[in-house]
Amino acid sequence: MLKSLRNQLVIAIGVVVSLFAILQGVSSYQFCVAGMSAVLDLRMEQVASRLRAGFAEGIPTFPARGSQDARDIFIVIWKDGETQPVRSTEASLRLPRDAATGFTSPVVNGEGWRLYTGRESDQTIQVAQRLSVRHEIEEAAATKTLWPIIVLIPLVWIAVIVVVSRSLRELNRLGNEAQVIDVNHLHALPLAGVPxxxxxxxxxxxxxxxxxxxxxxxxxxxxxxxxxxxxxxxxxxxxxxxxxxxxxxxxxxxxxxxxxxxxxxxxxxxxxxxxxxxxxAPPVGESMARATESVDIPAAVVSAISDVLPIAMQRGIDIGADEMASASVRAAGLDVATVIKNLVSNAVRYTPDGGKIDLSTRVQNATVDIEVKDTGPGVDETLLPRVFDRFFRANTEIEGSGLGLSIVKAIVTRYGGTVTLRNRSDGQSGIVATVSFLIDPNKAA
Ligand SMILES: Nc1ncnc2c1ncn2[C@@H]1O[C@H](COP(=O)(O)OP(=O)(O)OP(=O)(O)O)[C@@H](O)[C@H]1O
Ligand SMILES: [Mg+2]
Missing domain, CATH: 1.10.287.130 (Signal transduction histidine kinase, dimerisation/phosphotransfer (DHp) domain)
Structure with a gap:
């Protein structure tokens, strides 16, 4: 998968951007937690200073137990010389009176607390809040800073995929153009629109x-x-x-x-x-257009049969045409004749005396298929893919130059057609050779 330039670019850019986003997320989360903690501390300090400035009267002297919300700030005021707090918001809360002045984090009643202790000449003011409540507040605020990054990461990936794919689309187009280049279709790649x-x-x-x-x-x-x-x-x-x-x-x-x-x-x-x-020879535009004519396929088949008829009769081979759909193709008459003649001559040459050769033409959509079927020995399946190679001969006992099928392939390819050779699949031995030509659009029924 990483052989693809597109995937490499997408993954590299996507991973780098995502890592940056994650780092940014982690640091802004931590920054926000620290900031929130400082704000909460400041609030506790402000509460303590208000109490010092005479607002302590509002704090009960005999508080009820558990009357305060767990999330609240708790206040305890001690007077020098007294063993019990003179004012407190929660009777059950036993804050350490001797805690160091300023901020500390003691454990009280099995829970962690944030405690601010302020001392004056005759009194000690303590303001406390549960650490769990503070963490909850800090996390809630910090999580909000992560939303833009959570939304941004998938958007960045989509943007990277779109941008990289668009940039490489030109390369894909050139790749497709290059794929159709072969000996018969040698043309330069277009330069328009190339990066x-x-x-x-x-x-x-x-x-x-x-x-x-x-x-x-x-x-x-x-x-x-x-x-x-x-x-x-x-x-x-x-x-x-x-x-x-x-x-x-x-x-x-x-x-x-x-x-x-x-x-x-x-x-x-x-x-x-x-x-x-x-x-x-490559199709040379103009001259090829001038050399082509509308070639009647059944007539070409009949002519190929009559060419080999004397030798077929001499060898007791029954050669004939069964299904003959009429169709014409736009080509040089000699080319079509050469194709059919080569296939028929193979059938006659490789079919033993007394055999049978059937020719047929069939129309399928925009193409006409010419089929030559014989009762010869067929070709070993492993050698079949090579029969169109130049000078390749599967059967060296019978004379031949090994060029007939290469000629057929070259001609058929020039006209955008196809040729196949396969062994019969109806239980008999023999070859079925099929060529398909595009039907002449001017003569289509
Ligand atoms: N109808 C067939 N039956 C059996 N074998 C065949 C048939 N057609 C082709 N072959 C095999 O495919 C090989 C290649 O065929 P091709 O027509 O290219 O060459 P050739 O017949 O040997 O020589 P050429 O046609 O040039 O005189 C043949 O040598 C033969 O072994
Ligand atoms: Mg041949």
């Missing part, structure tokens, strides 16, 4: 994206150029080999066929590399 402290960081990320884009582009160009350059000599080689066939002596025919096979495999690899380079 000044983050600008150098975002600028260097943008420079890195630019460098990455250039190196990916030059890699793509290299693959495409190399494939182009290789295609011409390979075609010439194939032609020369075909011309030579007549002159090969029967004992060399087998080696010669192996040589021809090698040339064919190399040509296929070069063709797949070229298709991949084309599929990988």
């Amino acid at each position: 000044t402290e983050l600008l150098p960081f975002i600028r260097s990320i943008n420079r890195m994206i630019e460098r990455l884009g250039r190196s990916i582009e030059s890699e793509r160009k290299f693959i495409s150029d190399a494939a182009h350059e290789l295609r011409t000599p390979l075609t010439a080689l194939q032609l020369q080999a075909d011309n030579l066939q007549r002159d090969i002596v029967p004992s060399n025919q087998e080696s010669f066929r192996a040589l021809q096979g090698g040339i064919t495999r190399s040509s296929n690899l070069i063709s797949q590399l070229l298709r991949l380079a084309r599929a990988d």
Whole structure:
């Protein structure tokens, strides 16, 4: 949780402010208790001085027991030469007559008291109050000083969370923008609204994206150029080999066929590399918009089936279409044809003789799904996630370049679609390959 910058800032600022508030609370509480105690002392001192100034007549000479409220101030007046108090507000209260002059805190009748003793030539005036009552008064006053802090601490936390979250919102937005950056969507992060402290960081990320884009582009160009350059000599080689066939002596025919096979495999690899380079090229706005057309999906499926029909019939594979919902997608016709052709050619290639291949198209909300289902051996579940990797082949017994599904993925991603490959779940072995394209909004039913 503390890996989050937001949480770190919120907790650090919140804890520091709370600690300050608690310290402030404790000190103002203590200050208030001490102040209140001084005020209560002053009051007792004032009562004593009034009594000295002749107000003692109001204090009873024979007080009743327990007539005074426990919270009151108690008064006892002693005259020199008398053993009993001459005046007292409470008969049962035995204050220590010999207590030191000024303030003391004696224990009387098992209770703590605050006692003020004033001495004159012929009399001793004692004013007392229970310590428990004083504490109650002091605490009540001091607690009131804590209210602003009790209310303030949660408010400060809320303010810190709001301020920190607002400051980091820009960072979250940049994070989301950066998350969608991949080989096919390389774009600079926007600088508008970015806090000044983050600008150098975002600028260097943008420079890195630019460098990455250039190196990916030059890699793509290299693959495409190399494939182009290789295609011409390979075609010439194939032609020369075909011309030579007549002159090969029967004992060399087998080696010669192996040589021809090698040339064919190399040509296929070069063709797949070229298709991949084309599929990988970033969508170049204008030219892409011009190259796209409304492609009828059922027609593309039928065309892919008719391409492989001769070889399927030769191998006794029953290939056909069942459910065929009509839909069109906005794309380059060649791209859609390449996608379907690669999936169908996989199904034909990996399904044993006498198998069955079903194609279907289904419309779901804004997308059209094209499904190719075969009765082949399927793919080991552990290898399934890698089938879209370049040059990855799950089955090395059957020839292939391992690029077909990478080409499909690259094309489908360019158009914002998806492709999945899974083993059949209806008890039979086989693969279900599904591509989803967005339906052409102009042709939607
Ligand atoms: N329908 C399928 N049934 C069984 N395995 C499949 C199927 N489709 C793909 N695979 C496995 O996935 C691997 C990758 O497929 P991909 O189409 O990318 O390459 P490839 O068929 O080997 O070569 P390429 O298509 O480039 O000629 C294949 O080698 C194969 O092992
Ligand atoms: Mg393939």
